[in-house]
Each structure stands twice: as structure tokens, then as C-alpha cells.
Amino acid sequence: MKEKPLILVTNDDGINAPGIRTLIDVMNEIGDVVVVAPDSPQSGMGHAITIDSTLYVERVVLDNEKQLEYSCSGTPADCVKLGIREVLDRKPDLCVSGINHGSNSSINVIYSGTMSAAIEAGIEGIPAIGFSLLNYKWSADFNASKQYVKTITENVLKNGLPNGVVLNVNIPDIPKIKGIKICRQARANWVEEFDKRKNPQGRDYFWLTGKFVNLDHGEDTDEWALEHGYVSVVPVQFDLTAHHCIQNLNTWNLNDTEINSA
Amino acid sequence: MKEKPLILVTNDDGINAPGIRTLIDVMNEIGDVVVVAPDSPQSGMGHAITIDSTLYVERVVLDNEKQLEYSCSGTPADCVKLGIREVLDRKPDLCVSGINHGSNSSINVIYSGTMSAAIEAGIEGIPAIGFSLLNYKWSADFNASKQYVKTITENVLKNGLPNGVVLNVNIPDIPKIKGIKICRQARANWVEEFDKRKNPQGRDYFWLTGKFVNLDHGEDTDEWALEHGYVSVVPVQFDLTAHHCIQNLNTWNLNDTEINSA
Numbered sequence: 001m002k003e004k005p006l007i008l009v010t011n012d013d014g015i016n017a018p019g020i021r022t023l024i025d026v027m028n029e030i031g032d033v034v035v036v037a038p039d040s041p042q043s044g045m046g047h048a049i050t051i052d053s054t055l056y057v058e059r060v061v062l063d064n065e066k067q068l069e070y071s072c073s074g075t076p077a078d079c080v081k082l083g084i085r086e087v088l089d090r091k092p093d094l095c096v097s098g099i100n101h102g103s104n105s106s107i108n109v110i111y112s113g114t115m116s117a118a119i120e121a122g123i124e125g126i127p128a129i130g131f132s133l134l135n136y137k138w139s140a141d142f143n144a145s146k147q148y149v150k151t152i153t154e155n156v157l158k159n160g161l162p163n164g165v166v167l168n169v170n171i172p173d174i175p176k177i178k179g180i181k182i183c184r185q186a187r188a189n190w191v192e193e194f195d196k197r198k199n200p201q202g203r204d205y206f207w208l209t210g211k212f213v214n215l216d217h218g219e220d221t222d223e224w225a226l227e228h229g230y231v232s233v234v235p236v237q238f239d240l241t242a243h244h245c246i247q248n249l250n251t252w253n254l255n256d257t258e259i260n261s262a
Numbered sequence: 263m264k265e266k267p268l269i270l271v272t273n274d275d276g277i278n279a280p281g282i283r284t285l286i287d288v289m290n291e292i293g294d295v296v297v298v299a300p301d302s303p304q305s306g307m308g309h310a311i312t313i314d315s316t317l318y319v320e321r322v323v324l325d326n327e328k329q330l331e332y333s334c335s336g337t338p339a340d341c342v343k344l345g346i347r348e349v350l351d352r353k354p355d356l357c358v359s360g361i362n363h364g365s366n367s368s369i370n371v372i373y374s375g376t377m378s379a380a381i382e383a384g385i386e387g388i389p390a391i392g393f394s395l396l397n398y399k400w401s402a403d404f405n406a407s408k409q410y411v412k413t414i415t416e417n418v419l420k421n422g423l424p425n426g427v428v429l430n431v432n433i434p435d436i437p438k439i440k441g442i443k444i445c446r447q448a449r450a451n452w453v454e455e456f457d458k459r460k461n462p463q464g465r466d467y468f469w470l471t472g473k474f475v476n477l478d479h480g481e482d483t484d485e486w487a488l489e490h491g492y493v494s495v496v497p498v499q500f501d502l503t504a505h506h507c508i509q510n511l512n513t514w515n516l517n518d519t520e521i522n523s524a
Contacts, residue, residue, distance in 0.1 A: 041314070043313060043314065044310060044311045044312070044313040044314070045308070045310045046307070046308035046309030046310040046311070046339070046378060047308030047309060047372050047373055048306060048307045048308040048310045048373075049306045049308065049373055049470065050306070050470060051305060051306040051470055052303070052305065052306070054461075054467040054468065054469060055456075055467060055468040055469070055470065056465070056466070056467050056468075057466075057468065058466075077308070077373075078470070081454050081456075081470065082456065082468065084454075085454050085455075085456055086456055086458070086468065107385060107500070109502055110309050110381065110385075110500055110502075111309055111310075111311055111339075116308060119372065123369060123372075123451050124451070151516060152516065155514050155516060159514055162504070162507055162510070164449070164504070165504045165507050168502075179516075179517040180516040180517055182508050182511040182512050182516075183508075184501075184503040184505060184508065185501050185502060185503045187426070187501070189385050189386070192343050192346075192347050193347070194317075194343075194344065194347055194348055196348070199316075203318065204318070204319075204320075205316040205317060205318050206316065206317040206318075206319065206344065206348065207316060207317070208311065208312060208313055208317065208340070208343065233511065233516070234502075234503055235503065235504040235507040235508065235511060236502045236503065236504060237502060237503075237504040238369070238372055238502070239446075239447050239449070240371055240372075240430075240447060240496075240498045240499060240500075240502070241446040241447045241496055241497065241498065241499075242424070242426070242427045242497040242498060242499040243446060245424055245427050245497040246444050246445075246446065246497065248424070249444040249495065249497060250444050252417050252421055254413060254414065254417060254441075254442040254444075254495070255441040255442055
């Protein structure tokens with residue numbers, strides 16, 4: 001590479017999370033790094049953006065100033081928007097998000113702040129990757145992840161990504177990973193179990209808990225890859241149109257129907 | 263219909279918004295209505311869920327008790343989860359969300375709390391529709407919308423929806439709507455312009471503002487339909503896999519590459 005690529009790094013666990021610190025280390029081997037990340041954890045934020053309140057972004061000094069870093073009061077998607085429009089002088093060559101503490105495989109992509117940052121960058125036409133390790137603990141060991149993060153990132157920089165596509169990369173939490181598989185998103189969901197309690201004033205409240213259920217036993221899915229010791233790479237798009245349904249919906253003749261209600 | 267369908271109604275503008283009150287009126291003509299909606303506006307929440315704090319849901323009496331209503335401290339996706347698991351005795355036959363005050367066409371689907379509720383219901387295997395009117399004002403006139411909301415809802419109850427698909431319905435804010443079009447999501451985005459200000463303590467802060475840019479002039483898109491006076495109906499899926507890219511990504515041979523960094 002002639003010139004070093006400019007890499008915007010963000011996450012949803014907050015700027016001090018070990019996962020993003022690992023990601024920054026790897027990106028420093030590849031390009032010029034600027035960090036714009038939430039000042040506090042934002043997990044489960046989906047693709048939230050801040051439209052009804054104010055946003056703060058400020059320079060912070062971490063890590064002996066090896067890279068420029070900014071902490072932001074907003075969501076991961078806000079960080080990307082602010083990073084591109086207010087912090088960086090030019091459009092970055094790449095945006096990476098993570099490494100998330102915990103899985104964003106299969107349906108979790110929908111709830112993921114990590115992936116919302118990557119998708120936001122993708123909407124802006126920037127190649128983008130979200131990385132997640134299958135260990136939600138703060139003390140998770142990211143060492144085995146590093147070479148896979150590097151290989152995938154270098155390939156994205158070399159090959160580019162198609163318009164409208166970003167990568168969702170999940171990494172199994174095992175010391176000896178078998179390799180990388182390109183996958184589709186498994187059909188899975190969460191079966192919620194709300195934990196109902198009473199507050200000191202006697203008012204009921206709930207904690208959201210749940211059990212993950214994989215309904216999809218295809219061997220081409222991200223869940224299969226992860227269960228079998230592989231890093232999963234799912235190309236993710238933000239054109240949500242179910243194109244295969246359009247013809248069927250047209251047979252409903254919505255402009256002709258007169259339906260009598262019960 | 264032999265038995266009246268059970269309909270879960272929610273939104274992201276809050277339980278008192280005129281849009282949801284209109285939606286409840288229309289649904290009362292079709293089935294048995296239960297409302298579980300946010301206690302305050304949640305616009306721009308994307309598919310956020312509440313995992314790090316507590317959730318309150320409580321019965322509220324509105325509208326002369328024409329239907330059961332619950333207000334919830336969480337996001338639209340939380341409302342659907344709580345509605346299904348804690349409020350309703352049986353799985354609803356339909357979930358409708360809206361009518362949103364403001365557009366959720368094209369890329370807005372990604373940021374939309376209204377659509378996140380419909381998608382959450384879809385993940386649970388419940389037919390679901392998000393409705394939005396192209397007028398963000400509280401005083402918007404929902405009258406012209408009503409017959410279209412009713413026709414589309416009745417057709418969904420009659421025909422069902424394919425697994426993994428929900429509908430994103432946007433309604434132009436004009437008195438004489440031309441009809442309904444099945445569409446694909448237009449390729450469009452927001453060009454952000456952050457409004458930078460100083461707070462009374464002299465610290466910089468930002469307001470997110472922006473300009474919507476439609477990059478897609480296809481006549482089969484939701485933006486085209488809306489501009490030309492039609493209600494747009496986009497089938498939306500939550501399998502985000504860009505299936506068309508998998509073959510291409512496999513040519514990268516990620517397990518063989520050894521790349522020398524710069």
C-alpha cells in the first residue's frame with residue numbers, strides 16, 4: 001500500500017472496553033487510526049440515533065496518544081455520523097466496530113449496536129466490518145481473535161466490499177480457531193423470560209432475560225460455523241426489501257379489494 | 263371471520279400520540295385490541311431493547327376503556343416483547359405499529375422505532391405491519407389514511423404474510439390518495455449537518471440535523487410511489503444476509519491468504 005488507510009474505529013461497549021482497545025492495536029498495524037466511541041456502554045441500542053437531545057464529543061487522551069481518540073455521549077450510529085462529519089478531515093477508507101464483548105451472530109445483528117455502527121458507515125459508502133467475540137465478560141481474552149481480525153480487515157481493504165454490504169464477523173471464544181467461513185445469518189430467535197420483581201415502593205418491574213434458540217440447522221449458517229470452531233463472516237445488507245415477496249403481494253390486488261369487516 | 267382476531271397495537275411516538283389513537287380506532291373495526299405502547303416518545307430508537315435497566319408496564323385507562331391499554335417505560339421492541347410474554351394470554355393474530363408521525367420510507371426503516379416493533383413481532387412469528395404518515399406534526403390529519411390502513415390490515419389477516427416478512431407502509435400526507443403500490447426500498451440516505459453550539463458553560467455540543475437525499479430514481483421504489491400520491495407497501499425482511507455476495511466473498515480464500523502489511 002502506498003499510503004496508509006484512514007481507519008475509523010468505534011464500538012458499543014464504550015471507549016474503555018478491552019475489546020475496542022484490542023481492535024485499535026490491530027488497526028495500528030494496518031493504518032492511521034482515529035477512534036470515536038461512546039463514553040459509556042450502549043449494548044442493545046440497535047440502530048438508535050439521537051434526535052431529541054444534544055450530543056457531546058470530546059478529545060480524550062488514552063493509550064499514550066498513539067492515536068486520536070474522541071469519546072461521544074451518543075449511540076454507536078451517532079459516533080459514526082459525528083466521526084465522519086465533525087471529527088475527520090476526509091472520508092475514512094474503512095470503519096471497524098468492536099470487538100464486541102458477546103455474540104452478534106444470527107438475529108442478534110438486529111439488536112446490535114456494534115453492527116449498527118458498521119451499517120451506518122456502509123450507508124455512507126464506507127467499507128465497514130463489525131467484530132464480536134463470543135464472550136460477554138469484560139475479562140474476555142481477545143488474543144486468539146487478533147490474527148483473524150487482521151486477515152479479514154486486510155482483505156476488505158484489498159478487495160473492497162460491494163455497495164450496500166458490510167461484514168458481520170463473529171469469533172468463537174476458543175484458543176484454537178479452525179479458520180474462517182463465509183456464512184448466511186441463521187434463523188434463530190430469543191425466547192424472552194421476564195424476571196418480574198417488586199421495587200421498594202411495591203411497584204412491579206421487569207428485567208428482560210431470555211434463552212437463545214437456533215431454529216436453523218443449515219451447515220452454511222453463522223451458528224453452525226461458530227459451534228464448529230470457525231470465525232463466521234456474514235455479508236449484511238441494509239436494503240431490507242424482501243424482493244422475493246413483491247410478486248406475491250401484487251396478486252392481492254390491494255386497489256380492487258373491498259372487504260367486509262366482521 | 264368466525265372469531266375476532268386479537269390485535270396488539272404499539273408505536274414509537276408514545277401511547278397518547280394522535281397517530282396511535284387513529285390506529286386503535288381502525289383496529290377496533292377489525293378485531294379485539296390490546297395496546298402496549300411506550301409512555302414517552304421513542305423516535306429514532308432503531309431496534310433498541312432494554313437490557314441494562316428495569317422495565318415498567320402498567321395498565322392505563324384511556325378512551326373510556328374501549329380496549330385494554332398498557333403503557334411501558336421501554337422501547338417499541340420492549341413493548342412487543344412484554345405484550346406477548348406478560349400482557350396477553352395468547353399469541354396475537356396481528357401486531358400493528360404506528361401510525362407514525364413522519365416517514366419511515368427507504369433508509370428510514372433502519373432508524374425507525376415504529377418498524378422495530380413490527381420486526382420484533384415478525385421475529386416472534388406474528389404477522390405485522392408498521393404504518394407511517396408523511397407528516398411529523400402532532401396535529402397531522404390521519405383521516406385520509408384510515409381506509410388504507412384498514413384495507414391493508416384486512417388483506418394481511420386474510421392472506422397472511424410469508425415467514426420472516428413484515429410490511430412497511432407509508433402514507434402520503436395528501437387529502438386524495440391515488441391508491442396503493444407494492445414497492446422496494448429506495449436507495450437513499452441522510453446527509454447530516456450537525457448544528458454546533460456552546461452550552462452555558464462554554465462546552466461544545468451538537469444537534470443532529472440533515473438533508474434526505476434520494477439516490478434512486480426507480481419507479482418501483484417507495485419514494486417514487488409516495489412522491490406520486492400512492493401509499494407505499496414494502497415487504498421487509500430481517501434476514502439481513504446479502505446472499506448475492508457469498509460466492510464473491512468465497513473467492514477471497516480467507517483461509518489461505520498471507521498478506522504483508524505495509
